[in-house]
Amino acid sequence: RRLFVLSSPVSYSTWPFFSFNFPLGQMTDLIYTEKELVQSLKEYIQAEESKLAAVKSWANKLDVLTRASTSDPEVYLAHPVNAYKLMKRLNTEWSELESLVLQDPSDGFISNMTVHRQYFPDEEDEKGAAKALMRLQDTYKLDSESFSKGKLPGMHHNAVLTVDDCYDMGKTAYNEADYYHAVLWMQQALRQMDAGEEHVVSKADVLDYLSYSVYQMGDLPRAIELTRRLVAIDSSHQRAGGNLRYFENLLSKQLKELNQEVQEPATEEPIQLGTYKRPKDYLPEREIYEGLCRGEGVKMTSERRSRLYCRYHDGNRNPRLLLQPMKEEDEWDSPHIVRYLNALSDSEIEKIKELAKPRLARATVRDPKTGVLTTANYRVSKSAWLEGEEDPVIERVNQRIEDITGLTTQTAELLQIANYGVGGQYEPHFDFSRMSDVEAGGATVFPDFGAAIYPKKGTAVFWYNLFRSGEGDYRTRHAACPVLVGCKWVSNKWIHERGQEFRRPCGLTEVD
Secondary structure, three states, X not given: XXXXXXXXXXXXOOOOXXXXXXXXXXXXXHHHHHHHHHHHHHHHHHHHHHHHHHHHHHHHHHHHHHHHHHHOHHHHHHOHHHHHHHHHHHHHHHHHHHHHHOOOOOHHHHHHHHHHHOOOOOHHHHHHHHHHHHHHHHHOOOOHHHHHOOOOOOOOOXXXXXXXXXXXXXXXXXXXXXXXXXXXXXXXXXHHHXXXXXXXXXXXXXXXXXXXXXXXXXXXXXXXXXHHHHHHHOOOOOOHHHHHHHHHHHHHHHHHHOOOOOOOOOOOOOOOOOOOOOOOOOOOXXXXXXXXXXXXXOOOOHHHHOOOXXXXXXOOOOHHHHOOOEEEEEEEOOOOEEEEEOOOOHHHHHHHHHHHXXXXXXXXXXXXXXXXXXXXXXXXXXXXXXXHHHOHHHHHHHHHHHHHHOOOOOOOOOEEEEEEOOOOEEEEEOOOOOOOOOOEEOOEEEOOOOEEEOOOOOOEXXXXXXXXXXXXXXXXXXXXXXXXXXXXXXXXEEOOOOOOOOOOOOOOOOOO
């Protein structure tokens, strides 16, 4: 039972001192040595000026970025591309800036970097953010080009991905042996590169990754075409020539076995979304779950809708609800799911977030084999647990839960606060609410009976996951869709059956 409330430093060579008893010939050598030193000095000055110009450029770019991001951090981070690029900047680009500044003693900057580095995202965080974008891409059927241009549902401003961003995305997928997404993002990097966009990564590198990924997807003609383009750009490439011969021989062998003639390789047309099928994974109801997240397959018929009502709920004449009853709305008929409006005020929400933020840690699940709590790819969020004694607000929320449900919270779990950032999700499971609105995505869906419950700030959603007989209601297997745009805060309260004997008496049959 539960309630949802919701480059190296410049080195200086040490030169020997000479006495004036050197022959003139050796002295002339010193002239040339001095000339070399002057040239070296000029190069050092030029390098310093270039470094300063580069640092100024960094400062100007980051000044614009931070002004935009700090004006409203939550709105800025609500766009998943901004969240990914923040991870990428702090993990990769700020390290590049550090190396640049280290070319000259800069104690103030370095000490500052040392203090703050402990809080920076690491490589795993950057990889996680990239994988989150791919998760959103899959769930909401977004092509890489739209994603790269920042064109997402519910967004009124764009955040773009550069050629190098797309390349890094593709490389992240490639390193995970996820050739499906490697193809999509390396292809997008190539598309933007061919359109004339500035870039650091070489075209040969993109074609190298792309051709092999396409081969892994089983498309030999396209792999041959891409590898030929790579050989044309870099005939001395260490792998390209060998790969090309291998691909051509393999294709020839396959066609011979099928009694078909050798075909010309595919054209240079870009690989479109849908060219290759995403490989199946461990989740049997993946397609149903993702479809519901997109708003497809929701089984809310007109007949079923006619059985849903709204009403004022006074908790069976509870004194605390008599003068201000709760607004209760039916969300689903069977199993019965209800929503309570204005369950939390804005001030209560902000206080709960304030209490939870310092404690947020990656949410865990219990390993079914070992019983040990561990992180899992299917649950991507951060959470914290709050006790009623910590603040009057928590005590007040617990009391409100009792008043609304008529159940005791004495045996309930602590109030859990969960925060779902970029691509945050919880795949289908038997356990899960909301405190904030999101612009797109983030619904709680029930694959078994085709329901989608969308987040609304300050509301509480409630259902029983046990029948009165004590048997589990397997229809309540549900999932939290990945947040596409926005930031979702959720507070959960699991109310156990123990202690409810006289509040919700047990029955012998499986009835709601």
